[in-house]
Amino acid sequence: xxxxxxxxxxxxxxxxxxxxxxxxxxxxxxxxxxxxxxxxxxxxxxxxxxxxxxxxxxxxxxxxxxxxxxxxxxxxxxxxxxxxxxxxxxxxxxxxxxxxxxxxxxxxxxxxxxxxxxxxxxxxxxxxxxxxxxxxxxxxxxxxxxxxxxxxxxxxxxxxxxxxxxxxxxxxxxxxxxxxxxxxxxxxxxxxxxxxxxxxxxxxxxxxxxxxxxxxxxxxxxxxxxxxxxxxxxxxxxxxxxxxxxxxxxxxxxxxxxxxxxxxxxxxxxxxxxxxxxxxxxxx
Numbered sequence: 031x032x033x034x035x036x037x038x039x040x041x042x043x044x045x046x047x048x049x050x051x052x053x054x055x056x057x058x059x060x061x062x063x064x065x066x067x068x069x070x071x072x073x074x075x076x077x078x079x080x081x082x083x084x085x086x087x088x089x090x091x092x093x094x095x096x097x098x099x100x101x102x103x104x105x106x107x108x109x110x111x112x113x114x115x116x117x118x119x120x121x122x123x124x125x126x127x128x129x130x131x132x133x134x135x136x137x138x139x140x141x142x143x144x145x146x147x148x149x150x151x152x153x154x155x156x157x158x159x160x161x162x163x164x165x166x167x168x169x170x171x172x173x174x175x176x177x178x179x180x181x182x183x184x185x186x187x188x189x190x191x192x193x194x195x196x197x198x199x200x201x202x203x204x205x206x207x208x209x210x211x212x213x214x215x216x217x218x219x220x221x222x223x224x225x226x227x228x229x230x231x232x233x234x235x236x237x238x239x240x241x242x243x244x245x246x247x248x249x250x251x252x253x254x255x256x257x258x259x260x261x262x263x264x265x266x267x268x269x270x271x272x273x274x275x276x277x278x279x280x281x282x283x284x285x286x287x288x289x290x291x292x293x294x295x296x297x298x299x300x301x302x303x304x305x306x307x308x309x310x311x312x313x314x
Contacts, residue, residue, distance in 0.1 A: 032312065032313075033066070033303070033306065033307070033310075033312050033313070034243070034283075034284065034285030034286075034310065034312060035245075035247075035279075035284075035285055035286060035287065035288045035306055036065075036066035036067040036096050036286075036287050036288070037065050037066065037067060037287075037288050037289075037290070037299050037300075037302050037303040037306070038060055038065045038066060038067035038068045038069065038095070038096075038287070038288075038289050038290070038299055039060070039065070039068060039069070039289060039290050039291075039295040039296055039299050040069040040071055040100055040248060040289045040290065040291045040295070041056075041069065041070075041071030041073075041100070041295070042055070042056035042059070042068075042071070043056060043059045043060060043063060043065075043295065043296040044294075044295065044296065045059060045063070045296060046059040047059065052082075053070055053078075053082070053086045053131070054082075054085050054086055054089045056068055056070075057086065057089045057090050057093055057095050057097075058089060058093060060093070060095050061093040061094070061095055063296055063299075063300065064300070064303075065095075065296070065299055065300070065303065066094065066095060066096060067095060067096040067097075067098070067287045067288075067289060068090075068095055068096070068097055068098075068289075069097075069098045069099065069100050069137065069289045070086070070097060070098070070099045070100065070128070070131065070133060071100050072099055072100060072101060072102060072124055072127075072128075073100050073101075073102055073103050074102060074103075075102055075120075076101075076102065076120070076123040076124050076127050078127050078131070080127075080130055082131075083127055083130035083131040083132075084130065084131075086131040086132060087130070087131050087132030090131075090132050091132065096134070096287060097128075097131060097132050097133040097134070098128075098133050098134065098135035098136070098137055098176075098246065098287065098289070099124050099125075099127075099128035099131070099133045099135070099136050099137065100137045100138070101120060101121055101124035101125075101128075101136055101137065101138040102120040102124065102138075103139055104116075104117065104120060105117045105120050105121050105138045105139060105140070105141065106140075106141030106142060106186075107140050107141045107151075107154065107155035107158050107159065107177075107186060108140075108141045108142060108143065108144060108146075108151050108154055108155060108186055109141065114158065117141075118158070118161075118162065121136070121138055121162060121175070122162060122165065122166070124136050124138070125162070125166055125171060125173050125175070126169075126171065128173060129171045129172075129173050133173065134172075134173060134174060135173065135174045135176050135205075135246055135287075136173050136174070136175050136176065137176045137178055137205045137246065137248075138175070138176070138177060138178065139177075139178055139180060139185070139187065140155060140177040140178070140180070140185075140186045140187050140191065140192070140195075141155070141185070141186045141187075142184060142185055142186060143184060143185070143186055145184075148186070148188065148190070148191055151186055151191075152186075152191060152194050152195065155177075155186060155191075155195060156194070156195055156198045156199060159175060159177075159195060159199055159202055160198075160199055162175065163175065163199060163200075163201045163202070166201075167201070172201075174201060174202070174203050174246075175201060175202050175203075176202070176203050176204060176205035176246050177191070177192045177195055177196075177202065177204065177205065178192070178204075178205040178207050178210070178248065179191075179192055179204060179205065179206055179207045179210050179211050179214070180207070180210055180214065180259075181207070181209070181210035181211075181213040181214055181252065181254065181258050181259025182213075182214065182257060182258035182259055183214055183215065183216070183257075183258055184257075184258075187210070188214065189204070189206075189211060189229060189232070189233075192204035192205070192206075193232070193233065193236045193237065196236070196237055197236050197237060203237070203241065203244070203246065204233070204246070205246045205247070205248060206233075206245060206246070206247045206248070207247070207248035207249075207291075208220075208226075208247060208248070208249050208270075208275055209248065209249055209250045209251065209252035209259075209262065209268075209270060209291070210248070210252070210259060211229070212252060212254075212270060213252045213253075213254035213258050213259040213260075214258050214259070215258070216254055216255060216256040216257055216258050217256070218269065221269065221270065221271050221274065222271065222274050223274040223277055223278050226274060226275050226278035226279070227278045227281065227282070230242065230278060230279070230282045230284065231282075234282065242282050242283065242284045242285070243283070243284070243285045243286065244285065244286045245284055245285065245286035245287070245288075246286055246287050246289075247286065247287065247288040247289065248288075248289055248290075248291050249265075249270075249275075249288055249289070249290060249291070249292075249298075249302060250262040250263065250264075250265065250268075250270075250290060250291040250292035250293075250295075250298065251263035251264050251265040251266070251267055251268025251269075251270050251292055251298075252268055252270065253268065262291050262292055262293060263292065263293065264292050264293055264294045264297075264298060265292055265298050265301060265302075272302070272305055273305070273309070276305055276306055276309045276310075277309060279306075280309050280310050288302060288306075290302060
């Protein structure tokens with residue numbers, strides 16, 4: 031039975047050789063490691079040529095590696111009128127060049143509440159995403175935009191926020207960062223089998239059972255305080271209960287992509303893959 035999840039890293043595996051290097055080398059190394067997905071880490075800015083994008087796409091097709099893009103961090107769907115055009119351009123650049131490179135999903139941080147209630151911010155975010163999607167579809171760009179669940183309660187990006195955006199707009203789906211969801215409340219919750227089952231049930235009720243077959247997920251260990259996320263950790267240096275999460279994902283027959291953001295990313299990505307194979311009874 032083939033794996034229902036494809037595993038990989040956010041950004042180039044640290045073991046990527048210098049030649050050919052870059053994103054092309056990262057794709058080749060991903061497959062060498064026995065992993066099947068890669069998230070291109072364009073987190074500072076999108077600086078890539080169309081010819082490089084063509085090379086990335088061809089290499090990913092040849093090596094059967096699924097691609098996504100992590101858009102620049104400096105995107106805020108709740109930015110003021112002066113800042114929003116810059117945020118929007120960063121997201122659109124990631125979507126344009128990501129699509130050229132063969133990526134089908136664009137992951138991004140949705141921004142900040144700036145102290146406002148989530149219910150007031152969500153309509154602004156949805157309206158702005160709607161405009162982005164309209165422009166992308168007009169240019170026949172079919173990428174899925176995936177707002178990420180965020181690790182601090184002050185940030186736009188609760189599970190409810192990402193579900194609301196996704197329910198409102200065809201072409202938007204959450205990126206479930208499980209470590210962020212665990213850290214967000216700052217009290218150690220969202221780390222048990224029952225809690226993950228409740229979250230997945232809510233996901234399926236909001237977006238349909240089929241949506242669980244096409245999840246986009248981030249995972250790592252994480253350090254947090256009462257204010258939420260502090261930094262990512264290797265899984266085994268954290269309190270994250272991988273077994274609890276994976277048993278819940280298996281119960282709900284989930285699938286999709288699961289990308290590792292830990293400091294030892296390929297090591298943990300391979301750990302995730304092995305653990306999933308054991309729990310699901312699937313093989314490569």
